[in-house]
Amino acid sequence: MRNATLLKKIFAMTAAAAMVVSLAACGSSGGSAPAATTAAAAEAPAEAASGAAIKIGGSGPLTGGAAVYGIAVKNAAELAVEEINAKGGQQYELKFEDDAHDPEKAVTAYGVLKDWGMQASLATVTSAPGAAVAPMYKDDHIFGITPSGSSLAVVYEDPDNAANPFGNVFQMCFTDPNQGVASADYLAAHTDLGSKVAVIYKNDDNYSSGIFAKFKAEAAVKGLEIVYEGTFDDSNASDFSVQIQKSQAAGADIVYLPIYYEPASLILTKAAAEGYAPTFFGNDGMDGILTLEGFDTSLAEGVYLLTPFSADASDDLTKNFVTKYQERYGDIPNQFAADSYDCIYAIVQAIEAEGLTADKSPSEFCDGLVKQFTSMTFNGLTGQDMTWAATGEVSKAPKAVIIKDGAYVGVED
Amino acid sequence: MEFISYLVNGLGLGSVYAIIALGYTMVYGIAKMLNFAHGDVIMVGAYISFFALMNFGLPIIPATLVAIVCCTLLGVTIEKLAYKPLRQASSLAVLITAIGVSYFLQNGAQLLWSSATKVYPSAMPAGSLRIGEFSISWLTLITIAVCLLIMAALTTFINKTKTGRAMRACSEDKGAAILMGINVNFIISVTFAIGSGLAAIASVLLCSTYPSVFPTLGAMPGIKAFTAAVFGGIGSIPGAFLGGLLLGIIEILAKAYISTQLSDAIVFAVLIVVLLIKPTGLLGKKLSVKV
8 A cells, every 4th residue: 555655645746746747848939939039139249239229128929819910010110220230339238038928927027037137128019918027117117119009008908998198108009089080981981882881899899999990980970881890709719600600690791800800801701602702891900810820811802901011112222121031031922020010110219319428327318219209200111200199009090901811012102 | 502512511511610629529528627738639630731732742641641640639739738637626726837838839840840820732622512592512521521420430339339438437527437447547548548548639630621820820720619619518528519609500501591701709799698598508408516
């Protein structure tokens, strides 16, 4: 009997050890990517000509369902920093942490970046983590500008009433309400696309329901007819047969999808199987659908996106960015990459205008950058003459893009 | 007409739930444990069939066979390594181990295949069968047919073969089965093998209908199928079948006629009502606890 109990104990301990190892393995999957980033970033200042580098932090999902966004932002930010460093002069160092689109992990990532001594930040890539860390940016008085965290909760302490802005967290992308309003305005002005709108949105997601609420309000003002409202959530994000059938039965010729591209790909697939071909219309979350592994891009043909960036634009800035990005990473950059690239250049423009140097504290950076951002005008990939309100919200013009032959193409008005 | 089309879609979804629920209910019936890693075996099956289809260019049937073989091996291995040593332990310990295995598989998949969603290739016949103005997609028909076939085969196996009889004996009284010279460990392994093989078939049907593959893909269908198994009476094979079909139909009809926001709430409300009236589920056996 004694032996049996001993064996059992040994087994239990082995099992426990195995669990620990497996947990450690999970940890390392998240940890390896940022470690690599640090190593890559560490090489740059070694070659730096003019002393210490200014430290720019940021976090985003490098793993998990939203990884496409985080990786695009990280790649483009690295590209921008490299370009700027190659010019000589003030050097910059980038440290980008993985937050897996998880608020708790974003808080941990924020702690790591703060200890590292970041002087300016790309905040977070996605909204929910952004809302979690924004109060910390405020308390610690560190400047942040998110490339793509579009929720009001990223810039306002009281997002429901759009009141009490943090004041030192800025956005490069449109806020969700602005996306909803702009989408309704666009559809109302382009009745050739259709006049009966069905909406399918994710009701347990701030991003999606936030856009939808404003879209609905604006649609009522502009006389746009919404014939069907369908929802889904995390627990039933795979079966869209009912939503498609209901949209079709309601005679909708436009299906508005203020959602991310993964469920959108399922909706497009299901609609094609049912032989239903309305005009699909999305926002920035739809961006990324063309790089989804294994997705038949012909299904996305003719899908409209209201986004501030299209990779086929013919200006020099876009051409240079798209060529370099493609050479280095093999993909055509999406809007998140463009927003991120703009963030780095905007931060650098503000730092240079304010004459900040690497020896200044994060708090001094914050004061200087807030002052610059609320007064400067910035020209970037995602818009001309961008300005920022004191609330942190950006003002720039959205642009309609259509998917044609497997690529994003700007729509001429 | 619309109603029939919702009903057929519900049957299609329900058939997938039913096949997964069979795995839960068989393991519960024989080993008296809830194998929470079952949903993740589906996920592994989905990845294996995905790679067989995409990277090796196999047609759908050989790809499914490859997935069945791999999942069966995986299921038996999990049973041998994680559950067999705990045969005498409390059921809570086994339950927690099952949850551990589930996390292990999910995170392992993330490590091996990354967490980015992959789109499952459409290898099933496309298009739909038209009868007048009414149409059913071939995929839904295949799903329902496969489910019926599996149900028939499983019932025959359980009732007509020697191994099947041994399985029933184990589920009724494990102690007496041992005394009758039945190798209980072998029977439990066979149960896991069958359940995991079914999970592989379910994964191909699931991913053909909802073509996205990601490391947590098994979690939600797993929970819904577990609900279906409880709904029908856990431990009962016809119960799992009936529970799965009803769950799928209720879910789709609730979405279509009541609210897309409330569909899950309605499904679980029905479950609660059924359990209040029949605590052992629709076809569950009444348990008499021996003192």
